[in-house]
Amino acid sequence: MTTKYIGKPASRVDGLEKVTGKARYSADFKVEGLTYGFIVSSSIAKGKITSIDSSRALALEGVLQVFTHENVRNLPWFKLRYTDMDAPSGTPFRPFYDNTIRFSMQPVALVIAETFELARYASSLIKVEYDKETYTTSLYKNLSKSFKAPKGKIGYVPPKSRGNADAAYQDAAFKIQAEYKHSAEHHNPMELFSTTAIWDNEKLTVYDKTQGVSNCQFYIGNIFGLAYKDVRIISPYVGGAFGSGLRPQHQLFMAVLAALELKRPVKVGLTRQQMFSFGHRPATLQKLALSASPEGTLESVRHEAYSETSQFENYTEVIVNWSATMYACENVELKYELVKLDTFTPLDMRAPGAVTGVHAMESAMDELAFELKMDPLIFRLKNYTDEDQVNEKPFSSKELVACYREGAEKFGWAARNVEPRSMRDGKNLVGWGVATAAWDANQMPSRAKALLSIDGKLVVSSGTSDIGTGTYTIMTQIAAEILGIAIENVTFKLGDTNLPLAPLEGGSWTAASVGSAVKTVCEDVRKILLKHAVKTKASPFYQYDSTKLQIDSGEIFDPNDSSKGVSVTEIMRLAGVNSIEETSTSGPNPLVGRKYTMNSHAAVFAEVKVDEDLGTVDVTRVVCAVAAGKILNPKTARSQILGGVVWGISKALEEESKLDHQYGRFMNHNLSEYHVPVNKDINDIEVIFVEEKDDVVNPLGVKGVGEIGIIGVAGAIANAVFHATGVRVRNLPITMDKVLQIAEDDRNQVAV
Amino acid sequence: MNNFSYNKVTEVAEAVADLTGHTNARFIAGGTNLLDLMKENVAKPDHLTDINKLALAGIEATEDGGLSLGALATNADTAWNELVEQKYPLLSQAILAGASPQLRNMATNGGNLFQRTRCYYFYDTATACNKREPGSGCSAINGINRIHAILGTSEHCIATHPSDMCVALAALNAKVNVTGPYGDRVIEFRDFHRLPGDTPHLDNNVQDGELVTSIDLPPSNFTQHFHYLKVRERQSYAFALVSVAAALELDGNVIKDIRLALGGVAHKPWRDRSCEEAFIGQEATEANFRALAEKILADAKGYGSNTFKIDLAKRAIVRAFSEALKNN
Numbered sequence A: 001m002t003t004k005y006i007g008k009p010a011s012r013v014d015g016l017e018k019v020t021g022k023a024r025y026s027a028d029f030k031v032e033g034l035t036y037g038f039i040v041s042s043s044i045a046k047g048k049i050t051s052i053d054s055s056r057a058l059a060l061e062g063v064l065q066v067f068t069h070e071n072v073r074n075l076p077w078f079k080l081r082y083t084d085m086d087a088p089s090g091t092p093f094r095p096f097y098d099n100t101i102r103f104s105m106q107p108v109a110l111v112i113a114e115t116f117e118l119a120r121y122a123s124s125l126i127k128v129e130y131d132k133e134t135y136t137t138s139l140y141k142n143l144s145k146s147f148k149a150p151k152g153k154i155g156y157v158p159p160k161s162r163g164n165a166d167a168a169y170q171d172a173a174f175k176i177q178a179e180y181k182h183s184a185e186h187h188n189p190m191e192l193f194s195t196t197a198i199w200d201n202e203k204l205t206v207y208d209k210t211q212g213v214s215n216c217q218f219y220i221g222n223i224f225g226l227a228y229k230d231v232r233i234i235s236p237y238v239g240g241a242f243g244s245g246l247r248p249q250h251q252l253f254m255a256v257l258a259a260l261e262l263k264r265p266v267k268v269g270l271t272r273q274q275m276f277s278f279g280h281r282p283a284t285l286q287k288l289a290l291s292a293s294p295e296g297t298l299e300s301v302r303h304e305a306y307s308e309t310s311q312f313e314n315y316t317e318v319i320v321n322w323s324a325t326m327y328a329c330e331n332v333e334l335k336y337e338l339v340k341l342d343t344f345t346p347l348d349m350r351a352p353g354a355v356t357g358v359h360a361m362e363s364a365m366d367e368l369a370f371e372l373k374m375d376p377l378i379f380r381l382k383n384y385t386d387e388d389q390v391n392e393k394p395f396s397s398k399e400l401v402a403c404y405r406e407g408a409e410k411f412g413w414a415a416r417n418v419e420p421r422s423m424r425d426g427k428n429l430v431g432w433g434v435a436t437a438a439w440d441a442n443q444m445p446s447r448a449k450a451l452l453s454i455d456g457k458l459v460v461s462s463g464t465s466d467i468g469t470g471t472y473t474i475m476t477q478i479a480a481e482i483l484g485i486a487i488e489n490v491t492f493k494l495g496d497t498n499l500p501l502a503p504l505e506g507g508s509w510t511a512a513s514v515g516s517a518v519k520t521v522c523e524d525v526r527k528i529l530l531k532h533a534v535k536t537k538a539s540p541f542y543q544y545d546s547t548k549l550q551i552d553s554g555e556i557f558d559p560n561d562s563s564k565g566v567s568v569t570e571i572m573r574l575a576g577v578n579s580i581e582e583t584s585t586s587g588p589n590p591l592v593g594r595k596y597t598m599n600s601h602a603a604v605f606a607e608v609k610v611d612e613d614l615g616t617v618d619v620t621r622v623v624c625a626v627a628a629g630k631i632l633n634p635k636t637a638r639s640q641i642l643g644g645v646v647w648g649i650s651k652a653l654e655e656e657s658k659l660d661h662q663y664g665r666f667m668n669h670n671l672s673e674y675h676v677p678v679n680k681d682i683n684d685i686e687v688i689f690v691e692e693k694d695d696v697v698n699p700l701g702v703k704g705v706g707e708i709g710i711i712g713v714a715g716a717i718a719n720a721v722f723h724a725t726g727v728r729v730r731n732l733p734i735t736m737d738k739v740l741q742i743a744e745d746d747r748n749q750v751a752v
Numbered sequence B: 001m002n003n004f005s006y007n008k009v010t011e012v013a014e015a016v017a018d019l020t021g022h023t024n025a026r027f028i029a030g031g032t033n034l035l036d037l038m039k040e041n042v043a044k045p046d047h048l049t050d051i052n053k054l055a056l057a058g059i060e061a062t063e064d065g066g067l068s069l070g071a072l073a074t075n076a077d078t079a080w081n082e083l084v085e086q087k088y089p090l091l092s093q094a095i096l097a098g099a100s101p102q103l104r105n106m107a108t109n110g111g112n113l114f115q116r117t118r119c120y121y122f123y124d125t126a127t128a129c130n131k132r133e134p135g136s137g138c139s140a141i142n143g144i145n146r147i148h149a150i151l152g153t154s155e156h157c158i159a160t161h162p163s164d165m166c167v168a169l170a171a172l173n174a175k176v177n178v179t180g181p182y183g184d185r186v187i188e189f190r191d192f193h194r195l196p197g198d199t200p201h202l203d204n205n206v207q208d209g210e211l212v213t214s215i216d217l218p219p220s221n222f223t224q225h226f227h228y229l230k231v232r233e234r235q236s237y238a239f240a241l242v243s244v245a246a247a248l249e250l251d252g253n254v255i256k257d258i259r260l261a262l263g264g265v266a267h268k269p270w271r272d273r274s275c276e277e278a279f280i281g282q283e284a285t286e287a288n289f290r291a292l293a294e295k296i297l298a299d300a301k302g303y304g305s306n307t308f309k310i311d312l313a314k315r316a317i318v319r320a321f322s323e324a325l326k327n328n
Helices: A015-019 A116-124 A140-145 A164-170 A213-224 A250-262 A356-373 A374-381 A402-409 A471-484 A511-534 A568-575 A590-595 A634-653 A713-725 B012-018 B033-038 B075-079 B081-085 B089-097 B100-104 B111-114 B166-170 B273-277 B286-296 B310-326
Strands: A035-041 A047-053 A065-068 A107-113 A127-132 A172-183 A192-200 A206-210 A231-234 A268-271 A286-290 A297-309 A330-340 A423-425 A428-440 A446-453 A458-461 A490-495 A550-552 A556-557 A561-567 A579-586 A599-611 A617-627 A684-689 B005-008 B025-028 B049-051 B060-061 B065-071 B174-181 B183-188 B211-217 B225-231 B243-252 B255-265
Touching: A035 A116, A047 A107, A047 B166, A065 A116, A065 A250, A107 A116, A107 A250, A140 A330, A140 A356, A164 A286, A164 A330, A164 B100, A172 A330, A172 A356, A206 A213, A213 A231, A213 A250, A250 A268, A268 B089, A286 A356, A297 A356, A297 B183, A356 A374, A356 A428, A356 A634, A356 A713, A374 A402, A374 A428, A402 A428, A402 A561, A402 A617, A402 A684, A423 A599, A428 A713, A446 A471, A446 A511, A446 A561, A446 B111, A458 A471, A458 A511, A471 A490, A471 A511, A471 B049, A511 A550, A511 A556, A511 A579, A556 A568, A556 A634, A561 A568, A561 A599, A599 A713, A617 A713, A634 A684, A634 A713, B012 B049, B049 B174, B060 B081, B060 B225, B075 B081, B075 B089, B075 B111, B081 B089, B089 B243, B111 B166, B111 B211, B166 B243, B225 B310, B243 B310, B255 B273, B255 B286, B255 B310, B273 B286
Parallel strands: A035 A268, A206 A231, A297 A330, A458 A490, A617 A684, B005 B049, B025 B049
Antiparallel strands: A035 A107, A047 A127, A065 A107, A172 A286, A192 A206, A192 A268, A286 A297, A423 A428, A428 A599, A446 A458, A446 A579, A550 A556, A556 A561, A599 A617, B060 B065, B065 B211, B174 B183, B174 B211, B225 B243, B243 B255
């Protein structure tokens, strides 16, 4: 099918607003009489607040109030009131609920003042006394207390084993086992969380940074006893979130609390340091054991993961399940357990679970291929599967072989020598690694509204979010394409609870979910237009068969008869309608879900150069070949994959939240010491979208590209580092000391 | 951040006088470090004297054939200055290895000397830190100390000095000119910064009320064989795990003079003239560079997560001198 907009590399429709500074983010909204909040964070990880002295802060002229657990009394105690759409099972954190400290940097007081500077200064005058209790924040020291992860969180599917992995492993000719360690990571989007809340005695208007306005509406309505219709959440632009906006963050509660109490508009933001006071990607320990026949048939997979959670909620994510579906194998044993620590609850972070589990599995696959003296790509192809063996279903589509082929060709993989340390460039050892990636292609029920006006302008809207991914742009493209009008005449609106309900913006499902709703609603408008065209007497197509008509560039025409035509606006005028407004719902087809497993896939090839003397690693080339169904916009989709690859490089080599167990506190809480790549760290990244036709996954045939770009990268890099050096670093990030194998000095147990 | 008063001065004498009458006044120039410290409630000055208008931004040749770097010349202007590039290319290299272009455009030479450590604990008032709060203890010794010192540490502090520029200045025998309520004086670079000892809250030997006006570089023959190597965890905007300022003056392949200063390993740029002197008259070979590396790190001590730095520093020294040899 030839298309005019779908599948074309349209530039971002919001690009001009963003680069000219007109795009307003949550902290940019100014209202008259605005007051400012500053949060005081706990200095301890666990214990009781014995006293809070706010007198010096309150004595300052312009300080309006200091909220603490001592004076916030009217809120519900019932824990379910604090839940949200992305909450795991357990008891959500309730700010100012009592004097108990449950994690380091817990908000203990909120200062409200006439200016931000005053609020910040006043916060430094508040004296909090604690009664400290012993706490534990080390995953490794608490492994003996691990327990089976419970169900309950959106997106979490308990793992299912098959066959007898232990027996197969015992008997196998080739086998490996290894442990992989990941530290916690924090999302650290550029934009800090900020909320402005305005209460007019009847209705509450809230500007918030979020990946789900409805989630915030639900959360605030429940806690503060407001009807949902009286709570409006607005979030037109989000400066990166990566999952951190899936749950309401501290500042939302704080700003609303103060606005309702003080009857003044209130803005509260988190500092960069406080961006380490909420969810994070959990620290994990993974144990893998793989075995194969001498011919390279994968005979057993055993994958265990131990992941941290808080004392109050059981955060779960899909870490090990991928190891049961990525390759053909008869014997798979999976285990996923949680360990409770005195930290905040972990939170979904780009490709939650997969980025952790697939790194370990893909490293283990490389280790086994090396044992077999097999090319790791051939080993993967040898164990390829077209069936999801867990659910005994075929994939709706899976062009992974094309990813391997096209990626390998672009990369030049065929020239690879299987021996480590076989390539050199001056002082650098050169290595090539490969890894596979998979992610879910989900669709969630969504609603969208379309309003076509007599001037030919179409406004389509849905309460979704654009966290920089390109939602505004692709929805505009879909609407223009389906209705058949020029893209310049289409505006897409999002990020407002006054708009039709959309799911949380996560899981790579927005293109499929909201896109399908936009498609449906525009089809509905199109039908109405064509109905007018054939039912309006003055129309040139009066009494025509409407199925023979098409709309393109705002013109209704019959492709088989070029003598007649009428514009969309003219038909509306002739029919006497000023506007056409429709709202439609679109959701997944449960029958399809029962018959197929729907996944996106990717193959990642990486080249590293490792300084032999200094152990520093440079990722000189990455090729990421992706099969994700229909690509709605190759430009924004490519950017998504580029961002994923950059983050994968970050995960492999740089990123780590350093938790000090003396304090139970993340210590590198700033962008100077929490390392993510700088421009100089990033070299050539090539993105390939292989052709993948999928008629069943959803009406648009799209699978989403938010997550798939990051998943395989750390594995490919770790494998390339091994190929370069012969050293297997299983503990991310791969830093020079680990590459050089400088004897680890673990006398200091604090950092373990 | 606390409340403070602020005054912009135009004369050096006015700057020095402006500090009097305040309990904790500070000069501010580029502010690239001080403002961060104030926002985190680590520095709480009651008064800021803005010295940006002082006429101290020049870079000029001195009569003895050296160079004088104004305290208010920015790091960027210094690194790209023609005289600096010609006469002290090691210094240019070191400055450009530091921070980011944006920071180098703001940061001044004087300010660079007064940068404070990037120890995590120093920046977090929830933790103990003898440098921030004398007597409260050192959290880094038993904490996360990957970025901490291996030389010249004390039981009270294992912080490092974060500057790249100062490592080159140490290697080049710079002198710091200061003025103050009691007149002018010159501080040899080796005496400028301090080791922590039992007074880790003191980073340097500048007295209260004193202002750095310029940095003098003596004539140098290290324009051919020099290298500044910075080993860090990403390729820009990261402090050195280990950095090496290496410079050689050769007669054939014989070492006529040699300089070695290390960054990221101590509370001050680390130099040991006796180590250098032991290799004067010797051949410039990898084996000798390795021996030099062993010698300068002989007393190094690790604290757990930074122990790898001892080995890494040796590797970096050998690499830096090998690179220096290549230059011509």
